[in-house]
Amino acid sequence: MAELLAESRLDKTQHRYVNTMQESGESLLKILDDILDHSRLTTGKLTINHEPFSPHKVVQHTVRMFEPAAKKKGLELDFAISPEIPASISGDATRVQQVLINLLSNAIKFTDSGFVYVSAQRISAEKKPFLIISVRDTGPCINPNEQEYLFKSFAQGSRTRFQDSEGSGLGLSIAKQLVTLMGGEVGLENQTVGSTFWFTLPLN
CATH class of the missing domain: 1.20.5 (Single alpha-helices involved in coiled-coils or other helix-helix interfaces)
Incomplete structure (x- = not known):
């Protein structure tokens, strides 16, 4: 209506x-x-589905979804996908996109100037290949003492960077639980300016 x-x-x-x-x-x-x-x-x-999907298409489509929001705030939004990433992997494309949407939404919401950059790379950990998707922004850095709380349920209201936001306070908690169910990990790193949120997925 x-x-x-x-x-x-x-x-x-x-x-x-x-x-x-x-x-x-x-x-x-x-x-x-x-x-x-x-x-x-x-x-x-x-439940998590295990079907072939293109990580390239998921990243590209998700970034394109946020182009209007980034443009509205005058932010530069871009992405890069490593050629080492397979054209198709097994997993749940819908849930992967849900996690990326959550991270991108937060990055754009809390970045007032500068850029938001998404990257997808192939890494190896304990001789096992993983896909790592990162979302870097130039928004406020996050107090190291508060980082452990960000991925807990209803934590949004008490975190410095997120204290003025509106929402359920469940987004990052859900993202972490979904990534865990898919066999990966999620985390964040402060940069000189801004922060980088990332999550990994096993490359089967």
Whole structure:
């Protein structure tokens, strides 16, 4: 309904009200989705699919989704995919994209100037190949003493970087649980300017 209103003849004030309605509705839907996923994860009812998918397409498509949001804030958004990454891997493309969406959304939300950069590389750990996807931004750095709390449920409200954000406080917790179910790890590193959030997936 809000989308139909946005396409009708409205003055600037009315358009602003409609945009607020749309954004509020999207935020509420995201919170509800997070709560449902958190419930499924904590009760063990969320399953991970194992089907062939293209990591290149997942990264590219997800980054393209956020181009309008980055442009609106005047941010540079780009990505790079290593040629060493296979064209197809086995896993759950939907859940991989969900994790990347969460990290990209946070990066753009908390970066006021500069860039957000996504990279996908192949690494080896204990002689096993992994895919590592990183999201680097030039937003506020995160206090090292607070980093351990970021991936816990409902932690958003008490973290320095996230204290003014609106949301369920479950996004990073869900991301970590999903990555763990997929056999990977998730973490973050502070840069000289900004932070880098990353997650790994086994290359089967």
